[in-house]
Amino acid sequence: MSDLNEHNSGWGPLSSLPGNPIMWVLIWSELLVFGAALSGFAVARMLDVQTFDASQAHLDRFFGALNTMVLLTSGLCAALAVRVRSDGNSSASRWWMVYAILIGSVFLYVKIIEYGDKLDAGFDIETNTFFTLYYLITGFHFFHVIMGLIILAIVAWKNSLENLETGAAFWHMVDLIWVLVYPVIYLVR
Numbered sequence: 767m768s769d770l771n772e773h774n775s776g777w778g779p780l781s782s783l784p785g786n787p788i789m790w791v792l793i794w795s796e797l798l799v800f801g802a803a804l805s806g807f808a809v810a811r812m813l814d815v816q817t818f819d820a821s822q823a824h825l826d827r828f829f830g831a832l833n834t835m836v837l838l839t840s841g842l843c844a845a846l847a848v849r850v851r852s853d854g855n856s857s858a859s860r861w862w863m864v865y866a867i868l869i870g871s872v873f874l875y876v877k878i879i880e881y882g883d884k885l886d887a888g889f890d891i892e893t894n895t896f897f898t899l900y901y902l903i904t905g906f907h908f909f910h911v912i913m914g915l916i917i918l919a920i921v922a923w924k925n926s927l928e929n930l931e932t933g934a935a936f937w938h939m940v941d942l943i944w945v946l947v948y949p950v951i952y953l954v955r
């Protein structure tokens with residue numbers, strides 16, 4: 767463990783965070799990108815409140831809320847995987863990561879249903895500014911969920927505490943972003 771601390775000590779404040787410091791650089795950069803996207807969404811809403819309110823009424827708040835619960839539950843499983851691994855139980859940590867992956871996969875399924883419903887109703891990326899931003903922001907998040915599930919699978923397989931902390935940190939970023947996306951796109955008027 768001291769080799770790891772010596773290796774990571776050149777990262778300054780990032781050295782004290784769980785997992786690999788380079789993941790924290792990625793996490794902060796992704797948070798900035800999504801922050802800019804959500805800020806752009808808010809500005810666009812202020813410029814065309816009527817279109818945004820009318821378009822937002824076509825979103826399914828239940829699906830958005832369900833996906834929030836799905837990601838938070840999956841994040842809990844990832845945290846439990848780290849917890850039991852830090853207690854020395856690598857087998858249980860693998861199972862918790864498998865649960866995190868399975869539950870996290872439900873997000874993709876629900877989002878695909880939601881996208882299908884919107885497309886069937888005639889709302890695509892070119893409908894208006896609201897739907898352009900809706901598809902871009904939620905689609906970019908969808909891609910992050912896929913990448914996060916891949917990372918969780920890798921760290922479940924390569925089951926060191928540092929790997930699990932690194933993967934869980936990324937997964938919690940995915941959770942956090944959705945916790946911001948859901949109210950901004952689905953709820954705020």
